[in-house]
Amino acid sequence: MSREDARSGPDHQSPGAGPSGWRLLGAPPPEREERISRTVGLRVLRLPGSRRVLIVAGSVDRLRELAADPFAVTPFRVVTVVVAWWRRPRQGWSGAIGPLPRVLSHQVSFPRLRRGSATVTVRLAQALPLRDILRAVLPAVGSASPLPAPVSADLTSHGRPPAYLPATGAVALRELPLSSDIRAHDVVLEHGGPAPRDGYGDDGPPYGIGFRTGPHGLTAPAAVLIDARRINPRGRRADASRPDAPRVRLDFGPAGRGLGGRLNGTGPDATTLATLRQVGVVECPQVPATAPVETAALLVQLAATGAVLHAPKLPAPVADLIVPELRDIITGPAPAGDELAMEARSVRQRRAALRGHATDFALPRIAAGRFPELGRPPTVSALLATRRPEMLAGALDAIIGQTYPELEIVLCLHGIELPAEIRARLAGCGRPVEVLEVPDTISFGEALGAATRRANGTLVTKFDDDDSYGTEHVWDLVLARQYSGATLVGKGSEFVHLETLGITVRRPSGVPEADGELVAGGTMLLARGDLEAVGGWRPVPRSVDFGLLERLRQAGAVIFRTHPLGYVYHRRDSGHTWDPGQNYFLEAAHTRWTGIPEDAFANPPQPAGEPLALH
Template identity: 35%
Template structure:
C-alpha cells in the first residue's frame, strides 16, 4: 500500500445521503455490486467502485483460505480510501488483518454517516490503516499565544499528552507574565516560553512566537479548546497525503458555554479541500508560512487574514474530518478574536448534548 495513492482525499461522500455497497464472498469468487469475478480475476481493480461509498458490508459464505490475503488487502485499501467496513469476516480473514484494524471492524455499524458514533468508528478504522503507512513522522511545533495566563498551564498539559513522537510546545504570553510550573506540566516535551509586551499587535506576537518554533511542521492552538490524543497525528497525515498548503479541522463540534450545550453541525464534506478551517488546528510548514508573508500584523481576525493570504498565493486548504477537535465558545464574546455570534453555531445542527460532551476522542472524558 502507498499512502500517496490509497488515501481518502475526495473519497468521503457527503453524509446527508447514505451510499452503501456489499462485497459477497464465496469459495468460487466474489461480487461487488454489478462487478463479479473469480479469485484470479483481480478484485483490487474495482476499488474505484467504492470511492463514492460511505460503507461496505462484507457478507456471503466467505473466501477460501488461498484468497484471504487478497481480500484483506482490498479491505485495507478501501478503508484507507475512506470507506467504512463492517460485517462478519470470519476467523480466517480476521487473522489476515493487522490486529489494531481487526479490533475496529464490527458486524454492524452504530448509526449512520454524519452521526458521531458512526464517524468515530470510521475514523478509527482509517487511522489503523493509514498510520503504519507513514514512513517518518516529522517534528512538530505547536504554538500557543495567550493573553490569559490562568489558562496556559492547563493547555500546555493537554498538549503534552498528545500522541505524537516529536512535539515542541511554544508559548507566547501577550502582556501577561509566564505562569509558574510550565516545565513541570510539559513533562518530557520540549518547551519554549516567551513574553511579549501588551501593546504589541496580536498578529505580530503570533508571528514572533512562530519564529521561535523549530519543527518541520508548525501549528497554532488556542488556550481554551479540547483535543483528543490522536488529533495531531490526524493533521500530520492529512498534510502528507493531501499536499495542501494548510490543513486543519472544521469548527463543527462546539461547546456553547452560554447555553451549556455541545452541538455538532453538518458543515462541509470531510476529507476535502475547503476555504476555511479552525485557527486552533492550523498546521503547515514554516516555508509555506513564510511564502505567504507570515502571520499578518493585525489586532483581530488573524486566522482569516492568513487564509486570505494563502488564497492570494493560490495555496490550498484541506480538512480531514472533525473528530478529535472540540471548539469552546465562551459566554463572553469579547474573549474571542473571531466575532461571530453564538447563533451562528446553531445552524445545521445534527446532534447535541447537555453540558460539555465527555468523549475520549475529544480529550474531554476526565474534565470536571
C-alpha cells in the same frame, strides 16, 4: 486502445489456490459526477510506431489509477492528458506541471468555469516512463505536495512497480543504475528471487537496504502496504454515517465483471472508490485464508477509504498482516443507529489503516533498522500563543496528551508570566518545550511570528487556548497532509460547545475531506517552509488565521479540510473578536447534546472504568 489492452500481464494464482477476485454486492447507484466519469472511463490511445499517447480520463482518480498500473513504465515522448470531468480545488486556482527533465514544451488549459475538461500536453526531447510524466502532470490538475521530512530515503522498485509504490518512487526495469559518487539507491524493492544484498558492493555503494516485494507488500519481512495518495478517505460524503446510508457486502470468488477486481490487481479502482465514498458499512462475513497478502491488502485499502468495514472472522494468515489497532477495529461490530458513533468508528478505522499501512509511514518504520531516523514521522511544532493565564493548564494538557510522537510545544506568553505550577508541568511532560515571553504591546500576529521563529518542527500547527482537542488530533492533520498533498490542512468548526448553556451543537461548516477555502484557525497545519514562503503571519491584532489563509490563497496554495472530529470550538459570554451571539449557532445546528459527546473526539477507546479526559 483501452487501459486493459495496454496493461502488462499480472501474476496469476495457480488453480485451486482459492478465490482470484472480489466483488461488492448491493452497491448504490453512482452519483451524477461519477456517472459522467464512469462513462468516460480511462482510455489510452497510442499512435502506432511512435512514442505519442493520448490519455482520456473521467477523473483525476483515474489518472492516479493509471500511474499505479504496470503499463505506466512504458516510455513516451509526447503525452496529452484530458480529464473530462475536472473541478478546480477552489475558485480562481490554477496549477502548473511539476519538474520534469528534458521538457521541450508544455501546455495547460482549464475550463472557463470551475468545472469542465482540463487538458495537459507535454513534449519531451527524450522519451520517459509514463508514470514519471504523470507525476509531473498531477500538480497541474490538483494538489500533489509530498509530506515534508528532514530526512528520507530514495526508493527504487527493481521490476514492475508494486501497487503501493508512491509516485515519487523510482522504477528500474533492468539493471539497477549505479553511481560512483553517491549511493544510487537507499531502499530497493526486488520482485522475485532473493532480496538484494544490504550495504556496499564491490564496485561502489549501490543501495542501503533491500526487500523482496510483491504487488501489495513485502514478503521478507511480511508487511502489507498501500499508496495512501491513491486510496484514502478523500471525497467521503458527510451523510455516509447516517443509519440509512447504503450498506454493501464484500464477497470473494472468481474474478469477473461487476464492482470489484482481481486480488492480485492494483486494488479498488476509481469506480469502486467513488462508490465507497457514499457507503456506510462494508460487511465481510467470510474471509479466505488463501492469498493472505492480497486479501489483507484489500481489507486495509477498503478500511482506508473510511467506509466502515466489518470482518468478524479473520483467518490467522490474514490477521497477522494487519496492524493490531486496525484488526481490533474491523473485527468489532459496527455501531447501530448512532450517526456520531458510526462516524467516530470510521475515523478511528481510516486513521489506523493509514498510519499502520501507508507506504510513507510503514516502509520507513520497517527500514529503521538500517536507517533509524526514517522510522520517525515528521516533527510537528504546536504553537500556543496566549495572554490568558487561566487557560494555560487546559490548553497545555491538550497538547501534552496528543498521541503524535514527534511533537514539540512552543508556548508564547503574550504579556503574561509563566506560573510556577505550569513551569513544573512542562518540565515533566516528556516533550521538547520552547517558552518565550513577548510584550502585550505587539500584535497577536507578531506573537505567532515570534513563536514560529522558535519552532524546530518541519510542520507547524496552531492550538487555540480556549478550545478542546482529541488526543489523536495532530495525527489526523499529519495524515490528511500526506494523502491530500495540500499546502495547508485543517478541520471545520462543526462541533461548538456553548458554555453558558452547557450544550454542544453540530452545525454545517464546509465540506469535509475536500479542498476548500477555509478551515478553523485552531486546527491549521502546514510546513514551516510553506508558511515562511508566503511571508508568515500578518502583524495584525485579530483575524490572523484569515490573514494567513488569504496569503496562501493568493500564492496558489491548496487548502484541504479533513473530517471535523477531534476538535470542539468553544463559545463563551465574552472574549471573542467575532461574536455573532449564541443564536447564530443554535439556529444553524442540526444536532445538540448536553455536555460534550465522547465520540466527538474520536479518541482511541478508553479502558473500562477509566474516565474520559476532556481538554
